Amino acid sequence: MARIIGGITTSHIPAVGNAIAQGLFEDPYWKPFFDGYPPVHEWLAKNKPDVVINIYNDHGLGFFLDKMPTFAIGAAHEYRNEDEGWGIPQLPPFPGAPELSWHIIEGMVADEFDITSCQELAVDHGFTVPMQLFWPGLTDNPDMPPAIPISANTVQHPIPTLNRALAFGRSLRRAVLSYPKDLKVVVLGTGGLSHQLDGERAGFINREFDEYCMDKIVTDPDALTKISRMELVEKAGAQGTEFLMWMMMRGALGDKVNLLHSNYHIPISNTGAGTMLLECVD
Amino acid sequence: MELAEFDHHADIPGTTIFDGRMAMKGYALNKMCYSFNAAEARAEYLRDPEAYFDKFGLNDEQKAACRAKNVLAMIAAGGNIYYLAKFAGIYKLSVQDVGAQQTGVTTEEFKQKLLDAGKK
Numbered sequence A: 001m002a003r004i005i006g007g008i009t010t011s012h013i014p015a016v017g018n019a020i021a022q023g024l025f026e027d028p029y030w031k032p033f034f035d036g037y038p039p040v041h042e043w044l045a046k047n048k049p050d051v052v053i054n055i056y057n058d059h060g061l062g063f064f065l066d067k068m069p070t071f072a073i074g075a076a077h078e079y080r081n082e083d084e085g086w087g088i089p090q091l092p093p094f095p096g097a098p099e100l101s102w103h104i105i106e107g108m109v110a111d112e113f114d115i116t117s118c119q120e121l122a123v124d125h126g127f128t129v130p131m132q133l134f135w136p137g138l139t140d141n142p143d144m145p146p147a148i149p150i151s152a153n154t155v156q157h158p159i160p161t162l163n164r165a166l167a168f169g170r171s172l173r174r175a176v177l178s179y180p181k182d183l184k185v186v187v188l189g190t191g192g193l194s195h196q197l198d199g200e201r202a203g204f205i206n207r208e209f210d211e212y213c214m215d216k217i218v219t220d221p222d223a224l225t226k227i228s229r230m231e232l233v234e235k236a237g238a239q240g241t242e243f244l245m246w247m248m249m250r251g252a253l254g255d256k257v258n259l260l261h262s263n264y265h266i267p268i269s270n271t272g273a274g275t276m277l278l279e280c281v282d
Numbered sequence B: 001m002e003l004a005e006f007d008h009h010a011d012i013p014g015t016t017i018f019d020g021r022m023a024m025k026g027y028a029l030n031k032m033c034y035s036f037n038a039a040e041a042r043a044e045y046l047r048d049p050e051a052y053f054d055k056f057g058l059n060d061e062q063k064a065a066c067r068a069k070n071v072l073a074m075i076a077a078g079g080n081i082y083y084l085a086k087f088a089g090i091y092k093l094s095v096q097d098v099g100a101q102q103t104g105v106t107t108e109e110f111k112q113k114l115l116d117a118g119k120k
Ligand SMILES: [Fe+2]
Pocket: A012, A013, A059, A126, A191, A192, A242
């Protein structure tokens, strides 16, 4: 049977992709951020997941306001990165895991979680930057597993509640664990932490709130469901709502997890950047 | 059941909640900006911005905000920052340039403010 072995969170700021392309790992601005990743690399090298479920939020590449799915799951053989408007270097396509995708979609809809399935989905920096961070070299890296992208809407309100995000993850877990093949699955929660790009409050970062979230998500994610969506905007910033992806990931990890590694650094671009490695206990 | 009013209309200073109301108001502007994902669209826009505004049916407020490259005005006209970022990209404006413009400081000052947030 399939198992979920752990979860990894990271910010997915576009500037990180450029820094990787330019090899700025030892640069004084970037070093405190990139230093958060070697422990994750070691864990991945040791555990070698067979599939990665990459939970991110699209930023206006794969979806537009004409049709905006609240929760979308990729069900394709491969996922392409495309120009997001600033001509970033194109990456090779990411292999998918459509059989498991459809199993998850069947399982979650039977579980009364209504989602949108995608046989074509252009994946943006929210998906690609974490893949680059965790599997340097991407398709040249023999350890990079096939991926299933899951995107939640944080572009347009109403966005899902934190409670719904956690419940999504729990339903995802039930679906994955019922897959009959022996597979090791790792789940990514990407985005955040606090940041705001728009308005007179642009540049808002909230260390105290980020640290609270990073603490509670390990020990008591249900406590975080008490935060309303507007409170999340207020305390995490307008784009800090991407923390929903972390909640979705957390739900997929089961009740108890071990925190193996954590890093937090301000600022990367406009953002409080957080990285966490959580290992499943059950 | 009572609607949770706070959840719809939180008053967070300096923050526009991009909800259905704003999404309807800004649809044409955001659709134009979404088109800028494609390099050909960016080139077409640069050849004749006014014609490109009309192609997407921007209203006068949206056109004026775009001509001025005024991000706060574009947001007031219904722009969503994720799409506006693609407009900013055409003019090689970074998120720090955009942040500086909106907060009335230089880009260097804005970057310093971010660095200072890390020292707290
Ligand atoms: Fe993001």
